Amino acid sequence: MAAMDKVVFLLDVDNTMFDNDRLIADLMRHLAQGFGSARRDSYQAILEQLRAELGYVDYLGAMQRFRLANMHDTKTLLMSAFLIDYPFADLIYPGVAAAVAHLRQWGRTVILSDGDVVFQPRKIQRSGLWQLVDGQVLIYVHKEQMLNDVARLYPARHYVMVDDKLSILSAMKNAWGTQLTTVFPRQGHYALDPGNIAAYPPADVTVEHFSDLLKQDFSALARSSAG
Structure with missing residues (x-):
């Protein structure tokens, strides 16, 4: 059983850190x-x-x-x-590496992505994202249905999910409740679709770009998850 972290940041790939x-x-x-x-x-x-x-x-x-x-x-x-x-590597959004480093001062960073078993891992590896999170990568067909597996592999008192799809954030929030903070970067066609925005409740935090996470301070969240 892995040691429990105070905070684990779960990071989507496509249109979150990578311009798919x-x-x-x-x-x-x-x-x-x-x-x-x-x-x-x-x-x-x-x-x-x-x-x-x-x-x-x-x-x-x-x-x-x-x-x-x-x-x-x-x-x-x-x-x-x-x-x-x-x-x-040419399609990694500007500021991603700095933003991931910024998050790591408060907790572990883990890629949590949907995708197939061949192309998605290759894309993550060849883009440099795999190395950016020290190989802590999870890829599922429907990640929002695999939260028990995520919690088993990376147990934490609190999770932060960064994803461009409000549908994913909403499903995870329904499952984990107050144990999860959702972050919605408004990047890519899913995030900018008015229908998608209207269909789901807003995320806990909304930013225009993944790099805007450099302006976010999660120290209070880390302190509240310490006990």
Whole structure:
């Protein structure tokens, strides 16, 4: 059993510390240039279908399904190279490393992300985020349903969850109540969608960018969790 921390900061990846909207835009531009707009649209439709089925973005799974419909076109074998070789470190939001270091003065920092078992770990590793949290990385299909596992691996008196999706923050708040402080960075298309904002209660803390956490003082929270 791991020793109990006073505070554990749980950090989402996509559109929280990493500009995933830009990754998708770059991928779609690459597909249009290399394979034509019709093939791009076909892949994007499969990607959205898989997102609805799985609850996360499965880029490589979508490529596999796309290839099954285009078995005679050998060019499709080159589609995955763009994602595998992408310079992920270029998409880390400015100030992320400093903000994570700022949080660590009050508690452990742990990545808590949704995603598949192949591409999401590679993205986190190649971007440098894995090293930034000393390898303390959790990836689930539906992380909000895995809170018992999170608490077992990283027991704490209090948790802080930083995520761009109010739906995730709301589900976790319902489960953990006052043991959790929710932080909502208004980055990416989910966070800026008026429908998403209206559908869920506001987070405990709202910031415009992840780097704005440098202005947050969690010392009182750490003191109250000490006893």
